[in-house]
Amino acid sequence: MRALVTTPGQAHATEVAEAPDPRPEAGEVLVRTLEVGVCGTDREIAEGLFGVAPDDGSRLVLGHELLGVVERDGPGFARGDLVTATVRRSCGRCAACAQGAPDACLTGDYGERGVTRLHGFAAELVVEAPEHLVAVPASLGRLGVLAEPASVCARALRHARAVGARQPWELRRALVLGTGAIGMLSACLLRLEGADVWVVGQADAGTPQAQLADGLGARYASTEDATAADVARDAGGFDLVVEATGDAQVMLDTLGLLGRNGVACLLGIDARRRRVALDGPVLGVDAILQNRSLVASVSANRVDWPAAIAALDRARARWPDVLDAFVGLRVPVDGFADALAFRGVKATLAFQPDGAPC
Ligand SMILES: [Zn+2]
Ligand SMILES: [Zn+2]
Numbered sequence: 001m002r003a004l005v006t007t008p009g010q011a012h013a014t015e016v017a018e019a020p021d022p023r024p025e026a027g028e029v030l031v032r033t034l035e036v037g038v039c040g041t042d043r044e045i046a047e048g049l050f051g052v053a054p055d056d057g058s059r060l061v062l063g064h065e066l067l068g069v070v071e072r073d074g075p076g077f078a079r080g081d082l083v084t085a086t087v088r089r090s091c092g093r094c095a096a097c098a099q100g101a102p103d104a105c106l107t108g109d110y111g112e113r114g115v116t117r118l119h120g121f122a123a124e125l126v127v128e129a130p131e132h133l134v135a136v137p138a139s140l141g142r143l144g145v146l147a148e149p150a151s152v153c154a155r156a157l158r159h160a161r162a163v164g165a166r167q168p169w170e171l172r173r174a175l176v177l178g179t180g181a182i183g184m185l186s187a188c189l190l191r192l193e194g195a196d197v198w199v200v201g202q203a204d205a206g207t208p209q210a211q212l213a214d215g216l217g218a219r220y221a222s223t224e225d226a227t228a229a230d231v232a233r234d235a236g237g238f239d240l241v242v243e244a245t246g247d248a249q250v251m252l253d254t255l256g257l258l259g260r261n262g263v264a265c266l267l268g269i270d271a272r273r274r275r276v277a278l279d280g281p282v283l284g285v286d287a288i289l290q291n292r293s294l295v296a297s298v299s300a301n302r303v304d305w306p307a308a309i310a311a312l313d314r315a316r317a318r319w320p321d322v323l324d325a326f327v328g329l330r331v332p333v334d335g336f337a338d339a340l341a342f343r344g345v346k347a348t349l350a351f352q353p354d355g356a357p358c
Pocket of ligand 1: 030038039040041064065148149
């Protein structure tokens with residue numbers, strides 16, 4: 001079968017290569033890949049900045065955003081079922097992983113399919129244990145490829161809500177920073193919950209990202225025209241800020257965008273070595289006197305996956321054209337370089353032509 005493979009730690013080593021067909025062991029499910037989403041993590045791995053190959057070699061099959069179709073009846077799944085799969089796997093020796101929460105792994109020695117020590121899903125066939133597969137309703141169809149980034153957003157919002165709810169708090173006004181898949185899907189989930197949503201991003205007004213925000217009933221501001229601080233001042237402070245920019249200065253600044261009892265949730269990653277700064281009274285006075293909090297979130301728990309998929313399906317029913325537009329580029333796997341270079345909301349690699357069995 002064909003697979004998208006790379007050598008972690010080495011730039012320009014990504015290629016479509018022949019790999020042996022996986023053979024499911026008893027109790028495992030064989031899945032035919034329909035589509036795999038790509039994101040900044042894949043880009044970083046392809047640039048040699050991130051990722052770890054499995055113990056048995058130096059090559060890693062990429063892809064952690066799966067949409068597939070069950071190829072053969074397996075435990076809990078029947079041929080033809082649409083499925084996705086969770087990404088992070090137990091380290092095998094911590095209390096969080098033992099409780100089924102590798103998203104809160106205590107050792108950091110977890111594996112992640114397509115990222116760390118486990119082959120990914122960017123291959124024609126994938127084998128998976130049924131407990132890691134998540135059903136995707138046929139009504140969601142190809143948009144099921146958004147399940148992984150949506151699960152990351154669902155976890156973040158679940159955690160932000162838990163922190164907010166430690167005291168009287170209402171999620172009325174939310175600000176999303178960043179217009180990648182994580183930012184736009186967060187905006188989508190927040191709109192579904194009825195929040196008033198503002199999105200601030202670098203894209204100009206009139207670009208697809210701004211149109212998506214508009215289509216979801218959110219208000220869009222380009223950083224060309226307004227700073228997040230301007231938007232926060234005009235809105236009267238936010239109950240929730242979701243950061244999805246991958247800029248540590250923006251992350252720190254979120255503390256200054258919150259209203260009373262507000263919660264900021266950080267989702268981006270920024271490994272650049274530098275100092276970031278904040279006006280002293282924002283931290284030393286406002287954060288204290290207004291009970292503000294800053295939390296961060298990564299990956300997703302098993303419970304976030306069905307929640308995210310159900311939310312995506314509700315969003316599809318409510319804003320069908322908008323959801324379709326989330327996938328701005330869909331290319332065959334040979335076009336992976338275009339997918340990795342894509343700077344819209346989401347690019348995907350199609351392993352089966354559109355209209356293939358869903
Ligand atoms: Zn991703
Ligand atoms: Zn663990």
